[in-house]
Amino acid sequence: xxxxxxxxxxxxxxxxxxxxASYREEYGREMTLVLLDRxxxxxxxxxxxxxxxxxxxxxADAPRQHLRLLVxxxxxxxxxxxxxxxxxxxxxxxxxxGIGLSTAVFSVGKSLLVDALPYREGERAxxxxxxxxxxxxxxxxxxxxxxxxxxxxxRLLDAVAGYAFRQAILTGAGGAAEQxxxxxATPNLFDVVRPNHxxxxxFAETEEQTPVVVISQGLLQRRFGGxxxxxxxxxxxxxVPHTIIGVLPASFHFxxxxxxxxxxxxxxxxxxxxxxxxxxxxxxxxKRGATPxxxxxxxxxxxxxxxxxxxxxxxxxxxxxxxxxxxxRPFKPALVMLxxxxxxxxxxxxxxxxxxxxxxxxxxxxEIAIRTALGASxxxxxxxxxxxxxxxxxxxxxxxxxxxxxxxxxxxxxxxxALVWLKDVSLDLPMVGIALGMAAVTGLLFGVVPSWKSAxxxxxxxxxxxxxxxxxxxxxxxxxxxxxxSQIATATVVASFATLMVASLLHVRQVDLGFEPxxxxxxxxxxxxxxxxxxxxxxxxxxxxxxxxxxxxxVQGAAAGSSVLLGRLPASTSFAIEGRSELxxxxxxxxIVTPDFFRVLxxxxxxxxxxxxxxxxxxxxxxIINETTARTHWPNEDPIGRRFKLAPPESDAPWFTVVGVVAxxxxxxxxxxxxxxxxxxxTQDPGSMTVLLRxxxxxxxxxxxxxxxxxxxxxxxxxxxxxxxxxxxxxxxAPRRFNTWLLTAFGAAAIALTATGLYGxxxxxxxxxxHEMAVRLSIGATPHHLLxxxxxxxxxxxxxxxxxxxxxxxxxxxxxxGLLFGVAPWDSLSQIVTIGILASVAMVAAWVxxxxxxxxxxxxxxxxx
Amino acid sequence: MxxxxxxxxxxxxxxxxxxxxxxxxxxxxxxxxxxxxxxRDVAERSxxxxxxxxxxxxxxxxxxxxxxxxxELTERPDPAYDDVRRRYYRLTPLxxxxxxxxxxxLTRLLANARVTGLVPKRxxx
Numbered sequence: 001x002x003x004x005x006x007x008x009x010x011x012x013x014x015x016x017x018x019x020x021a022s023y024r025e026e027y028g029r030e031m032t033l034v035l036l037d038r039x040x041x042x043x044x045x046x047x048x049x050x051x052x053x054x055x056x057x058x059x060a061d062a063p064r065q066h067l068r069l070l071v072x073x074x075x076x077x078x079x080x081x082x083x084x085x086x087x088x089x090x091x092x093x094x095x096x097x098g099i100g101l102s103t104a105v106f107s108v109g110k111s112l113l114v115d116a117l118p119y120r121e122g123e124r125a126x127x128x129x130x131x132x133x134x135x136x137x138x139x140x141x142x143x144x145x146x147x148x149x150x151x152x153x154x155r156l157l158d159a160v161a162g163y164a165f166r167q168a169i170l171t172g173a174g175g176a177a178e179q180x181x182x183x184x185a186t187p188n189l190f191d192v193v194r195p196n197h198x199x200x201x202x203f204a205e206t207e208e209q210t211p212v213v214v215i216s217q218g219l220l221q222r223r224f225g226g227x228x229x230x231x232x233x234x235x236x237x238x239x240v241p242h243t244i245i246g247v248l249p250a251s252f253h254f255x256x257x258x259x260x261x262x263x264x265x266x267x268x269x270x271x272x273x274x275x276x277x278x279x280x281x282x283x284x285x286x287k288r289g290a291t292p293x294x295x296x297x298x299x300x301x302x303x304x305x306x307x308x309x310x311x312x313x314x315x316x317x318x319x320x321x322x323x324x325x326x327x328x329r330p331f332k333p334a335l336v337m338l339x340x341x342x343x344x345x346x347x348x349x350x351x352x353x354x355x356x357x358x359x360x361x362x363x364x365x366x367e368i369a370i371r372t373a374l375g376a377s378x379x380x381x382x383x384x385x386x387x388x389x390x391x392x393x394x395x396x397x398x399x400x401x402x403x404x405x406x407x408x409x410x411x412x413x414x415x416x417x418a419l420v421w422l423k424d425v426s427l428d429l430p431m432v433g434i435a436l437g438m439a440a441v442t443g444l445l446f447g448v449v450p451s452w453k454s455a456x457x458x459x460x461x462x463x464x465x466x467x468x469x470x471x472x473x474x475x476x477x478x479x480x481x482x483x484x485x486s487q488i489a490t491a492t493v494v495a496s497f498a499t500l501m502v503a504s505l506l507h508v509r510q511v512d513l514g515f516e517p518x519x520x521x522x523x524x525x526x527x528x529x530x531x532x533x534x535x536x537x538x539x540x541x542x543x544x545x546x547x548x549x550x551x552x553x554x555v556q557g558a559a560a561g562s563s564v565l566l567g568r569l570p571a572s573t574s575f576a577i578e579g580r581s582e583l584x585x586x587x588x589x590x591x592i593v594t595p596d597f598f599r600v601l602x603x604x605x606x607x608x609x610x611x612x613x614x615x616x617x618x619x620x621x622x623x624i625i626n627e628t629t630a631r632t633h634w635p636n637e638d639p640i641g642r643r644f645k646l647a648p649p650e651s652d653a654p655w656f657t658v659v660g661v662v663a664x665x666x667x668x669x670x671x672x673x674x675x676x677x678x679x680x681x682x683t684q685d686p687g688s689m690t691v692l693l694r695x696x697x698x699x700x701x702x703x704x705x706x707x708x709x710x711x712x713x714x715x716x717x718x719x720x721x722x723x724x725x726x727x728x729x730x731x732x733x734a735p736r737r738f739n740t741w742l743l744t745a746f747g748a749a750a751i752a753l754t755a756t757g758l759y760g761x762x763x764x765x766x767x768x769x770x771h772e773m774a775v776r777l778s779i780g781a782t783p784h785h786l787l788x789x790x791x792x793x794x795x796x797x798x799x800x801x802x803x804x805x806x807x808x809x810x811x812x813x814x815x816x817x818g819l820l821f822g823v824a825p826w827d828s829l830s831q832i833v834t835i836g837i838l839a840s841v842a843m844v845a846a847w848v849x850x851x852x853x854x855x856x857x858x859x860x861x862x863x864x865x
Numbered sequence: 866m867x868x869x870x871x872x873x874x875x876x877x878x879x880x881x882x883x884x885x886x887x888x889x890x891x892x893x894x895x896x897x898x899x900x901x902x903x904x905r906d907v908a909e910r911s912x913x914x915x916x917x918x919x920x921x922x923x924x925x926x927x928x929x930x931x932x933x934x935x936x937e938l939t940e941r942p943d944p945a946y947d948d949v950r951r952r953y954y955r956l957t958p959l960x961x962x963x964x965x966x967x968x969x970x971l972t973r974l975l976a977n978a979r980v981t982g983l984v985p986k987r988x989x990x
Contacts, residue, residue, distance in 0.1 A: 027927065030900050030952060031919035037901040038919070057918035065924065 005036060008051050015055045018062035020069050022380040073387035080388055081395075087360060088392060091353045094756075095396025095439060097749055098342075098349030100403025103427065103435040105342040107408055109335050111425040112328045118251045120194040121285075126292060127326040128160070128282035128299070131317035134585045135574070139319070141278040144271050146306065146313065147186070150282070153302045156290040159191035162265065162280040163255075167688070169528050169718040172236040175223055176711075179526055179720030182213075182237065182261045183254075189262070190214075192285045193254045193323075200231040200246030208264050213242040217250040219260040237263065239530045239716070255281070257420055275312040283323065296320045331419075333819050334739045337497065340812070341746040344494045346442070348487045348750050352757045353396075354446040355483045357389060359764055361454030368454055381455040389447025390440055397439025401432050411742075416734030449479065477768070484754075484761045485801040488838070491747075491754040492805025493812055495837060498747035499830040500813055500823055501740040507822030508733050514665030516602040520725040521699035522564055523706055526688040526718045535617060539683055541713065545691070546594065548709050554696045559596035560682065560689035565728060566668040566675065576649035577633060583648045588629065589677045590646060592689075597679070598624075598662055600694045606630075608640045608660035615681040622681055623656035627664045629676040644678075656680065669732055671821055692725070699724045739819075751837065755845040758797065762849035765793060773853060774861035783854035790850045798842045802835055809834075876963040879932070880970055885925050888915060890934065890956065890964040897938055899951035900926070926954065934960030 012035055016028045035054050039047050081088040116122060128150065132140040142150075144162065151160035163185035170180040183189075187203035195202075202214060213235055217226075224230035234241040242263060253259065271279075286295055299318040306313040321329075328335075361368075368381055405427045415422040525545065532538045542560055549558040563571070572587035595611040597603075606627060615622050623644070630639045639658045647653035656678075664674045682689070695702055703722040710719050766773075773786050813825030823830060882890070892898060892906040900922055908916050917925075929935040938953040956964070978984040 023927070027923040031923055033951065034901045034904060034919040034922065038904065054918045054920065057920040061920040061924055 004039070004047065008032075008035065008039065011051070012055060012058075015058045018058060019065055020383070022377055022383075023065050023069070025377060069383070070387065073384045074391055076384060077388040077391040081392070084360075087356065088395075091356055091392050092396045092399060094349045094352050094753060095393050095442075096399035096403050097753065098346030098442075099397050099400025099435055099439050100407060101342040101746060101749065102339075102346050102438065103401060103404030103431060104407035104411065105335075105338045106434065107404065107427050107431050108411075108422065108425050109339060110431060111421075112331060112335065113324070117324060117327075118196065118253065120196055122193070122323065124158075124286045124288075125192050125323035126157075126284050126286060126295070126320045127323055128284055129319045129321065130278065131319050132278070132315075133317075134315045135587055142280050142282050143275050143277055143312075144267050144280055145273065145275050147280055147282055149306055150284075150299070150302065150318070153305075154284075154295070154298060156287050156295040156298050157284040158287050159188045160282065160284040161186045161189040161192045162282050163189055164265070164280055165259075166263075167524070167526060167720075168237040168261075169239075169526050169716070170223075170235065170237060171239065171528075171716060172234075177716055177718045179524060179718040180219075180237070180260055181256075181258045182263055183259050184263050184265045186265050189283070192283045193252075195248050195252045197249055198246050199228050200244070202246055203264055209266050210264055211237075211240055211242045211266075212245045212264065213237065214246040214248060214262045215244055216248055216252075216260045220247050235261075237261070239528045275310055284320075292320055292322060333816060334735070337816055337819060338739070338742060338746070341494050341497070341743055341750075344490045345746055345750050345753065346438075348490050348753045348757070350442045350446040351483045351487045351490075352753055352760070353389075353392070354450055355480050355757055355760055357447060357450035358453065358480055358483075359760065361385070361450050364454060378455050382451050385451035385454060386444065386447050389451060390443040393439045393443025393447070394436060397436045400439065401427070401435045404435065414738070416738050417731055418735045419738060453479070477765070480761050480764070481797065484757050484797055485804070487754045487757045488798055488801025489805035489808060491750040492802050492834060492838060493808045494743075494750040495747040496806065496809035496831060496834040497813055497816070498740075498743045499834045499837075500820055500825070500827060501743050503823045503827065503830050504819070504821040505733075505736060505740045508670050508736060511666060511670045511822075513667075513670070513729070514603060514663055515667075517725040517729050519695055519699055520600065521693040521695060521702050521706065521722065522725050522728065523691050523703070523722040524688070524718075524720045525560070525691050525710060526720070528716050528718075531714075531716060539617075541717075542594070542682065542689060545710065545713055546596075548713070549691070549693055549706065552693075552702070552705060552709075554702065555693055556696060557596055557600040557694040558692065559594045559600040560691045561593040561597050561679075562591045562682075562689060564601075564667065564690045564692065564725070565732075572675070573646050574648075575644050575646050578643040578645075578655060581649060584633070586632070586676060588644075588646070589675050590623075591677070591679050592682045593679050594682050594689075597692070600692050601665075603665055604663045606661045606663055607638070608658070610660060611679075611681045611683075613683075616683050621654050621656045622659045624660040624662055624679040625658055626662055626674065626677040628674045629678060630661045632676055670729065671733075671736075700727075736821075751841050755841045758794075758842060759845040759848065761797070762790065762793065762846055763852070766790060766849045766853045769853075770856055770861050773856045774858040777856060777858040778862065786853045786856065787850055790846065790853050794842055794846045798838060802838055806831060806834075876959065876966040879934070879963045880967055882963070882967045883925075885917060885921060886929065887964065887967055888917075889922070889925050889929065890960060890967075893935060893954060893956045894961070894964060897953045897955040899953050901951075903954070929960065930954075933957055934963055 009032060012032055013028070016024050016031065019028070035051070038054075039050055042050060117125070119125060128142070129139040130142050130146075131138055142162070147160060147162040150157075154160065163183050166182045166184050168180050168182045169177055171177045185203075187205055187207050190202045198214075200214075203212065215230075215235070220226055220228075220230055223235075224233075228247065231244050231247065233244050235244055236242075248262075271277075286292065296319075299320060303313070303316060303318045307316060371381060372378070408425060408427055412423050412425065525542075527538055527541060532541060546558045546560065549555060566589065571591075572589040574583050574585050575588045576583055593611070595613060595615075598605065598610050607630075608624070611622065611624065625639060633639070634642060639661060642658050643655040644658070645651070645653045645655050662679075665677075666672070666674060667677075668675055691706070693699065693702055693706065700723070706722065707719050710717050769789075773789070776785065777783075809831070810826050813820065817825050888907045888911075889903055892903045892910070898906065900919070904917055904919075904922055926935070930937065934957060935954045936957050938955055975984065979986050
């Protein structure tokens with residue numbers, strides 16, 4: 001019997017651990033006794049059955065007891081919230097700020113890094129770049145023959161597709177001529193980026209040379225009123241009829257949102273044969289089961305075999321990048337920065353609440369001591385306090401989700417054009433779950449120490465001392481100091497990086513562009529290719545157009561160029577200089593410009609001359625280079641009169657004679673290095689051009705006039721992208737401005753929350769030391785001594801926090817230095833500004849407690865004791 | 866959030882009682898008992914049909930204690946029956962009223978069932 005008894009005790013005792021500890025402590029022993037009584041005198045089988053039943057009953061009952069306890073704790077938390085509404089409101093609001101900002105940023109990150117791409121099996125799509133170390137380009141395009149080689153030789157890629165952009169003029173189909181961004185692609189493009197659904201059909205394998213077109217939902221809406229009957233109809237692209245075969249859903253965009261039509265590549269004979277130009281973009285789909293690393297390995301081998309076979313492939317590699325990574329890449333650094341900042345704000349918010357909980361725990365010592373004396377175990381009190389904390393945090397989480405939703409809405413509204421994808425970001429159900437989970441977990445993390453401390457109150461001591469709160473214990477004071485210091489450190493990191501970003505933005509704005517964009521209207525004017533086959537015709541059109549524009553009232557000058565602002569990879573080529581045998585790989589850009597181009601943009605001439613009307617198609621071919629080109633290729637000589645050709649030295653391409661050197665410009669973008677650039681006279685080969693008008697007034701007011709003039713000249717010309725040049729440049733730095741203001745807002749939230757934390761601690765410390773202060777005053781100290789007393793506290797707290805924070809800030813800024821412009825991560829001016837802001841905010845936070853300290857009435861305080 | 870039932874409210878607020886709860890109240894009606902004694906009493910009066918497990922029993926006891934229908938004895942009962950390891954429970958006046966009300970309610974239900982002939986009528990004496 002004793003053996004059986006022991007076995008039952010052990011087993012039942014173990015199962016009883018499923019109960020809440022307090023319940024087990026209260027009834028566990030009794031239940032075991034009752035079970036043993038019950039087993040006495042029973043037969044073997046009956047004993048086993050009864051013991052089994054009793055264990056099963058515990059398993060069934062334990063969750064109920066936990067639930068009862070939870071309900072009772074939540075009820076008591078609700079009573080606490082009603083009783084201490086201010087405390088609850090401030091904690092809930094504080095948590096909500098942290099959770100809200102994090103939720104908004106996480107939603108953006110989730111949409112960019114986790115959510116499905118708008119293609120079927122989009123995870124298998126990869127972008128194929130040519131690695132071109134020869135020209136210092138890590139992500140270069142490929143050529144048609146090389147694409148075919150990749151496709152033929154790869155075993156791990158299912159589909160290898162190529163595509164290129166084309167600006168086409170759309171005419172007919174009910175509406176004015178307009179410029180349309182078209183993708184010309186190998187027919188298998190939609191095997192890589194597979195639309196989720198289509199109306200009509202996609203390209204057939206055999207249609208590479210067929211004039212068919214797949215259009216976007218947007219274009220269908222605009223030109224055909226959304227009628228699906230448009231399928232089968234014809235669309236004039238550059239005057240060539242293309243049959244519409246399919247319509248893609250509005251959710252589909254590839255590779256960019258602006259693309260509204262996809263047509264077969266229709267490569268020219270030249271494009272089919274030449275390996276050396278870099279013009280074709282490539283994407284591919286991984287075979288099922290193949291990893292990106294395997295495919296990369298295979299492509300490395302293929303690239304080195306191709307390098308051995310073709311002179312043009314020497315030194316080239318291939319680089320596969322997941323399509324998602326490729327899309328997310330430009331935004332990742334800013335996303336990392338904002339995620340870190342929002343987590344910093346969340347941390348500060350949680351620490352604030354932890355500090356408040358500690359203070360309140362101290363104030364409730366007596367209540368808790370009494371409860372402990374009445375038999376509540378430490379664990380029971382801890383559990384109840386923790387439940388209270390988690391309830392507070394969860395309420396904060398709910399409010400935070402609402403706040404995050406609002407922040408996202410605001411972000412969507414103010415997103416600059418470059419961040420247009422932000423408009424798709426929404427707060428979905430999984431994100432709500434994550435936000436609430438985050439609230440619960442932070443509640444547990446930041447509630448456990450304050451709860452444990454208050455639950456650990458020594459009942460007898462507190463009750464005997466008769467103190468009604470106050471919380472004299474050193475531990476709690478030290479804990480709160482550590483909390484506030486960590487807050488100041490975190491706020492310093494966020495604020496310091498925000499300051500660096502603001503400094504960067506100021507630098508970006510002050511960059512000398514090398515030209516004067518203010519007061520210039522730009523517009524793209526495109527000639528339909530079939531209509532003006534001869535260069536002379538094209539030149540005449542532009543001559544006449546510029547003549548008419550020049551005489552418009554308010555216009556100071558008119559010019560045109562093949563491009564004004566350069567993209568990341570502008571039209572450029574390797575070239576050769578007369579008298580030097582080797583091909584120069586460092587690419588030289590070439591833009592075709594009218595004689596007035598430099599005068600209208602106010603680009604200074606350094607040597608030689610500008611183009612003139614004497615530079616015609618018949619005269620010698622002339623070129624102007626920028627200062628960087630002159631310095632790089634003619635470092636110690638005068639480049640005027642030297643000749644180069646935009647082709648290998650042995651080719652019979654024409655020579656261009658340098659007639660002028662102009663100052664460097666930042667046409668590639670404010671934040672990018674200047675290219676080696678050249679300009680060619682438009683009289684020698686004009687194509688479609690960007691027209692520039694320098695005006696006396698707001699340039700955009702002239703946009704309609706410009707359109708009218710063009711239409712009068714020839715209604716088949718397309719005008720597009722009319723914009724003020726300074727606005728185009730502002731758009732370019734808009735994402736930086738957006739990120740900077742966002743981070744600044746986060747920094748402000750961090751500092752404000754830290755200030756309330758600091759205020760809370762100082763107020764508490766002053767309250768604690770009222771007695772000491774009263775004694776000091778009564779033995780001769782002046783209120784200014786007391787000021788010094790509090791000031792020393794402030795100085796130590798802020799000084800320690802800022803010192804820790806600044807070293808963290810330098811580390812952070814160094815790892816995110818790619819986001820900075822013109823400032824070093826350790827920029828001392830920015831750090832001084834940060835410290836200045838922190839110090840002034842600290843002074844404001846300290847003001848009330850300091851005044852309270854200075855007004856201590858010694859007689860009153862001492863009498864009260 | 867619903868307000869908790871305050872102690873000292875009307876007995877009717879507790880009705881109807883779950884079967885286990887009524888059984889425990891009934892078993893404490895004639896004498897104060899400890900846990901196992903309640904268990905045994907309930908089993909005996911139901912001819913062994915109702916055998917509460919310890920966990921059910923103490924879940925009921927905890928609820929009854931919380932709502933003030935029973936109380937734990939601070940003084941020990943008759944030394945002859947005393948067992949120092951055990952806790953004894955006693956019906957509070959409120960608990961007694963609640964148990965009576967429940968019994969009356971059950972009687973009324975039974976009477977109703979008799980009127981319709983669902984249950985055979987009591988034989989006349």
